[in-house]
Structures are given as structure tokens and as C-alpha cells.
Amino acid sequence: MVADLEPVYGHDEEILLIEHCQAGDRRAFEDLFNLYRDDVFRFSYLVVRDTNLAQDVVQEAFLKVFRSIDKFQFRSSFKSWLYRIAVNEAITILRRKKVKEELEPMPDVSRERTVSYATRDWQPEEAVLEGEERRILRWAIGQLDPVHRSVVVLKYFHEFSDTEIGAVIGCPPGTVKSRLHRARELLRNTMARQMGRPDLVALSYARLSNNPV
Amino acid sequence: MRPSDRTIRDELRREAARVPVPEDMWQNISRQLELDSERKRRRPRVRWLSEWRPAVILGVAAGFFWFALIPSLPNTENMPDNTTQTAIVIPASKTEPTVTTARSTVKESDLDPPDKMSPAMGTSTGGAAYKTLPQ
Numbered sequence: 001m002v003a004d005l006e007p008v009y010g011h012d013e014e015i016l017l018i019e020h021c022q023a024g025d026r027r028a029f030e031d032l033f034n035l036y037r038d039d040v041f042r043f044s045y046l047v048v049r050d051t052n053l054a055q056d057v058v059q060e061a062f063l064k065v066f067r068s069i070d071k072f073q074f075r076s077s078f079k080s081w082l083y084r085i086a087v088n089e090a091i092t093i094l095r096r097k098k099v100k101e102e103l104e105p106m107p108d109v110s111r112e113r114t115v116s117y118a119t120r121d122w123q124p125e126e127a128v129l130e131g132e133e134r135r136i137l138r139w140a141i142g143q144l145d146p147v148h149r150s151v152v153v154l155k156y157f158h159e160f161s162d163t164e165i166g167a168v169i170g171c172p173p174g175t176v177k178s179r180l181h182r183a184r185e186l187l188r189n190t191m192a193r194q195m196g197r198p199d200l201v202a203l204s205y206a207r208l209s210n211n212p213v
Numbered sequence: 214m215r216p217s218d219r220t221i222r223d224e225l226r227r228e229a230a231r232v233p234v235p236e237d238m239w240q241n242i243s244r245q246l247e248l249d250s251e252r253k254r255r256r257p258r259v260r261w262l263s264e265w266r267p268a269v270i271l272g273v274a275a276g277f278f279w280f281a282l283i284p285s286l287p288n289t290e291n292m293p294d295n296t297t298q299t300a301i302v303i304p305a306s307k308t309e310p311t312v313t314t315a316r317s318t319v320k321e322s323d324l325d326p327p328d329k330m331s332p333a334m335g336t337s338t339g340g341a342a343y344k345t346l347p348q
Binding site: 033 | 216235241243
């Protein structure tokens with residue numbers, strides 16, 4: 001049902017490294033950590049949207065991996081196993097610490113736009129609008145629930161295929177597809193509302209009700 | 214306003230690039246792994262203690278049963294086989310028999326049939342000499 005992710009390392013080297021870890025080699029642990037550290041940290045940061053929490057996610061995920069690596073039997077790829085643990089850890093940490101999803105209140109866009117035109121008149125209008133759109137998009141991604149945000153990050157940041165995302169979050173590719181669709185609709189909905197386009201919000205709701213996930 | 218895939222991808226990359234990866238994560242993980250192996254080394258002693266846990270629980274339960282439950286059970290040794298726990302007490306100095314309870318004394322004429330009587334009856338109050346009759 002699910003496809004495995006390609007290892008960062010060469011396949012054989014990664015297997016060797018994992019076998020050393022299973023034998024309790026601390027140096028191999030460190031090498032394995034260094035191999036995936038940056039990717040897992042960036043993924044965690046984009047999901048939890050806080051540096052300290054992202055650090056907690058990475059540490060907890062790797063600790064879980066190292067504590068249970070002797071149970072890893074190479075049935076799935078190490079990378080998908082690691083990301084699955086990281087996704088679960090991120091969701092758990094967000095729930096446990098009850099982090100408010102709206103990290104910063106969205107400033108009044110219309111006022112900002114006026115200020116932008118007044119103070120940054122050297123910029124072309126399109127560039128200003130694009131900058132605003134990006135800012136609102138970033139905020140809208142933060143408004144997604146952790147599961148949808150994880151899917152979006154895996155798809156667009158890590159560029160995993162639907163099958164690979166399915167291997168991470170434990171569902172078939174069809175479910176991944178529908179979750180991505182819903183996430184995009186939610187983004188569109190939030191952005192339209194923020195930019196004062198109720199017609200797009202209504203259209204978005206109509207689409208969502210036709211494609212319940 | 215539907216964000217394109219490219220816009221989403223660019224924005225996520227831009228956001229991720231803003232945050233440097235912390236350098237001290239391995240130190241924290243390493244410290245924690247060290248504590249884990251320390252705990253593992255201590256585990257045999259704990260396991261030896263845990264073997265005794267059922268025996269300790271059993272002992273405490275037996276003690277509790279003996280000291281708390283046994284005294285509260287009815288004293289069956291002194292009871293005749295074929296009796297209820299109701300007793301009619303006749304004060305020797307009076308002609309009319311009375312039935313006594315812990316709370317009040319009632320006349321025989323007020324008594325319910327024996328099967329409806331309270332099992333707590335039988336304690337007498339007042340009177341010089343008493344005789345307990347089995348029913």
C-alpha cells in the first residue's frame with residue numbers, strides 16, 4: 001500500500017549505520033542524527049512554528065528512535081519511520097502544551113496596504129501585493145490544524161509524493177490527496193477572508209461541502 | 214485567491230530558511246541516552262525488588278483482612294444452628310415479655326412477624342436479670 005522513502009544516505013550505508021545503532025554504537029547514533037537533523041528540524045519548525053518546540057520535537061523523536069531502534073526490522077524505510085515519529089511527536093507536543101495555533105494576530109491588511117503605498121512608493125504595486133499575499137499565506141498555513149499542516153509541509157517543502165506521505169502518516173495515497181485538497185481549500189478560504197473576499201469564502205465552503213474529508 | 218503550489222513551496226522554504234538549526238541538540242540527546250544507560254545498569258536491583266512486590270502486597274492484604282474484616286464478622290461460634298438473630302428478652306422481674314433493640318424497647322404486641330425483624334435485635338436494656346430465648 002505504501003512506498004518507502006529513498007534514504008538520504010546510500011541504502012547499504014544507511015542499513016549498516018542502523019545495524020551499528022542496534023548494536024549500541026553511540027558514534028553511529030550521532031552519525032544518523034547528523035544525517036537527518038536539519039531536515040527533521042525544519043519539518044518540525046514548519047509544523048509547530050516555534051524554535052524551542054521544534055527543538056523539543058527533534059530531541060524527543062530521535063530519543064524515541066534510538067530507544068526503540070532494536071525493534072526496527074527494515075520493513076519500511078528508516079526515513080519514513082523517523083518522519084512518522086516526528087509527526088506524532090509534533091502533534092503530541094502541540095496538544096500537550098496547548099499551543100495556541102494563531103501565533104500572532106493578523107494585522108489589518110487594508111491599513112497595511114495604505115501604509116505600504118505611502119511609504120514604499122518606489123516598489124512596483126505588484127511586488128507590494130505579492131509581499132502581502134505571501135505574508136497572509138504564511139499566516140494562513142499557521143492556521144491549519146497540525147495534521148493538514150504536516151501534509152502540506154511534507155508535500156511542498158520536502159516534496160514527498162502522495163505515496164510517500166501516506167507511508168509517513170499511515171494512510172493510503174487517496175486519503176493524502178483529499179487531505180491536500182482540503183488543506184488548499186482551507187488556505188484559500190482563510191486568505192480570502194483575510195483579504196476581504198467573501199465571494200471566494202462562499203465558493204470555498206461550497207467546494208468543501210462537496211468534498212468532505 | 215487560491216495560492217499556487219509554487220507560492221506555497223516558496224513561502225515554506227523562505228520561512229524554514231529564516232530559522233537556524235540549533236547546535237546543541239545532540240548534546241541534549243546524548244545526555245538523555247547517558248541517563249538511559251545509567252538506568253539500565255540500575256535495573257537488575259530494581260527487578261530483584263519487584264520480585265518481592267507480590268509477596269508484600271499479599272502480606273498487606275492478609276493483615277488487612279485479619280485486623281479489619283475478621284472482627285466485624287458475626288460471631289457464629291456462639292450461635293445455635295437453627296436460629297435467626299432475633300431474640301425476645303424477658304426481664305425476670307416483669308411479667309410481660311419485651312423485645313429490645315439497640316435503639317428502643319417495644320412491647321410484644323407491637324412486634325412484626327419474625328421474618329421481618331431486624332437482625333440487630335437482642336441487646337437488652339435495663340432490668341436485673343434477663344433470659345434470651347431462641348425462636
